[in-house]
Amino acid sequence: MINKLVGSDAEAVSDIFDGATVMIGGFGEAGSPIELIHRLIDLGSKNLTVVSNNTGSGNVGIAALIANRQVRKMICSFPRSTNSVVFPELYRAGEIELELVPQGTLAERIRAGGAGIPAFYTPSSVNTPLAEGKEQREFNGQTYVLEYGIKADFSLVKCQSADRYGNLTYNKTARNFSPIMCTAADITIVQAKYMVEAGEIDPETVVTPGIFVNRVVEITDPAHESILVASGERYPR
């Protein structure tokens, strides 16, 4: 019988190795899998390449992972936000690498990676510094830039409901990058607010089909980044 539920969040992330590429869902705090990130901090894997839209805020979640010096390189569109201090400091000190990608190109590159598309052309970033050094080509008189699919060793995402097959639903704008990240990783690890029986999610409304998911752990009461940050939390404490 297929059952992707694993016993604990620590177990779910236990094989994330040094040097791995890890996609992390979330746009700001919405959809950020804080518990899985904190278990990755406990695990201590180094030299990670992290693909995530932002670089976190305060000293929890992604920001804490970066502060713990586990991340060699960030691939993201917006490494700056209110209460974001960790990444800017390390970046200015030359101690973390940044690959800045327009948000839509980042999304499309992740989708392409998951869909077996090695490369595609996009109009975004043409004539800007972010297209410098990239191959360009005209189609129908307009210039496009060649961008490559991204794949990851692991994806960490947060969802609303999951069943034993790994079928997922999300909550509102917490969906963001997670469905495409699920498709683009060798091992997709999910923290679900609710585990439900197979068949409880209407087959018409599954957002991530189970084939894209490897492990699910139930985190019934996930932490919210903004609340942790507001109360001055740090991880590890």
Add this chain to the structure above:
Amino acid sequence: MINKLVGSDAEAVSDIFDGATVMIGGFGEAGSPIELIHRLIDLGSKNLTVVSNNTGSGNVGIAALIANRQVRKMICSFPRSTNSVVFPELYRAGEIELELVPQGTLAERIRAGGAGIPAFYTPSSVNTPLAEGKEQREFNGQTYVLEYGIKADFSLVKCQSADRYGNLTYNKTARNFSPIMCTAADITIVQAKYMVEAGEIDPETVVTPGIFVNRVVEITDPAHESILVASGERYPR
């Protein structure tokens, strides 16, 4: 106030012009918008390029559109099926053009067209006759073929429920190509089994966001191709 509901199926298709490219949803009969196709037959527009996975069966729906000599060219993956006689005869007689595309490449080309991606690389069809004459390129030691996005002037699709914004849901495997075709046409025309109030479709379960839809007509009791074919129906009679 936004209201995409139009008065009749005839009105919905009334501006499909000679020489237009028309995408038609459906995989076999599942999801085929028979009523919209029959109104296009009534309208009589000529020299159409039709993008659809199949070429219809019997003498109704897409097959009848082809039999009525309105289609100059078919872009599809599988122009052959049980009870399919119209297309094969015209094709053998050299009276209709065929662009044969692998099914997944067809889907991806339509999605690319809708997503503003002019071209992408795919491994499908490499080393086969369908890659002949196409640009090929290696990425990471594997060969891929360059394929182009497809756009259409019109898409005709069938859905289950629609609201005045054009938000859509589908029914089971009748979903198939329709959501991507909605994104790839200048004018997307939808026949809906049920018109519902805005907000009745849970925002988490909308499959086609209304931004991709231009016109909706309610067809409460749509015909089924297999039943028409079994009873020997022809259109026009």
Add this chain to the structure above:
Amino acid sequence: MNTTERVGWSRIEMAQKAALDIPDGSYVNLGIGMPELIADHVPPGIEVIYHTENGLLGMGPVPEPGQEDVELINAGKKYVTAIKGACFFHHADSFTMIRGGHLDISILGALQVCEKGDLANWSTGKPGAIPAVGGAMDLVAGVKNVWVITDHNTKDGQFKLVNNCSFPLTGKGVVDRVYTNLAIIEITEEGLKVREMAPGITFEYLQEKTEPKLIQ
């Protein structure tokens, strides 16, 4: 130059001007900051659907105090609501809307706009600045009409409407119209064409505050 006294339209009036130009039934993406004000000034009877690139079509107003949902935010990471008839989707689908040309209007802030419609709005290029682009490059590349809403000059009196952008570009030849505190200016083939000036603003004054030559 007196940099503390505000001249011409207020921020609210600028937002009102832009709001009046949005056709009924438009799909609109509002950038972070001043563009967000525009939604409050769309006249009654005009229905505009707001897209926020983090995955919501049909964004509604700010929630009542106490009704905030940390998983219902906009691209500026502020709490929002969803209208009846809204829908949620993932980022690849969201940028299909943007890049695929399905949105009618994108309204953005700007550091600089040049007379050819080049936009610079994501980076001052200063050493030590953290570069962050978000969805701006996708919006200007894909959305049918790109409008900019911005103060006419910087706080220290520099031009924002320039002959050539000195800051890194967001896109080349992408801006269609600019709303400032001094005027509404169309970017045309012939150059910057003044459509309307704020009360009390003369063409000469406007030209003085604008680097490229204006067309009256």
Add this chain to the structure above:
Amino acid sequence: MNTTERVGWSRIEMAQKAALDIPDGSYVNLGIGMPELIADHVPPGIEVIYHTENGLLGMGPVPEPGQEDVELINAGKKYVTAIKGACFFHHADSFTMIRGGHLDISILGALQVCEKGDLANWSTGKPGAIPAVGGAMDLVAGVKNVWVITDHNTKDGQFKLVNNCSFPLTGKGVVDRVYTNLAIIEITEEGLKVREMAPGITFEYLQEKTEPKLIQ
């Protein structure tokens, strides 16, 4: 050659052999025709999830008479059911599963398979034939393991396991294993390796029915 008498395993037995090789928890796409039989022979206790490329993961058995739904069909356009825990999706997502390497096994029919694993299964290339490819080229390009299930020879005694395919290819070097009425054959770097022969079939007989040299 006597073409009417069937030699070796029956079609059911071939399907049983293939079914026994599917690991528990696999995601499998079964081609139209003989591959479809395989689902009926997966042993109890083994859970296999069937994908049909027209937009269903978790395809169940044929419906009870009278329970058919014209909008619930498989890639062969036959009526099917959906298991508890199934999901529906559109074609671009369906081929993300296929092309993106997410499916474990694709089992297809064949016109010809060559010793290097080339597959021809979509067209005889005859003049007047209507070419139709469907999803076969995507399946062989993307799915991790590609198995073929087919009669060992054509009805008129021609080789199907050949040195080089004469029919148009579906993919080059893509087939991993072939189930025929005579044998189960692995496609290896060294060539065609016989894993198992049907009862009463000798290696010499099998070689006689196969164009490339077999490895015992």
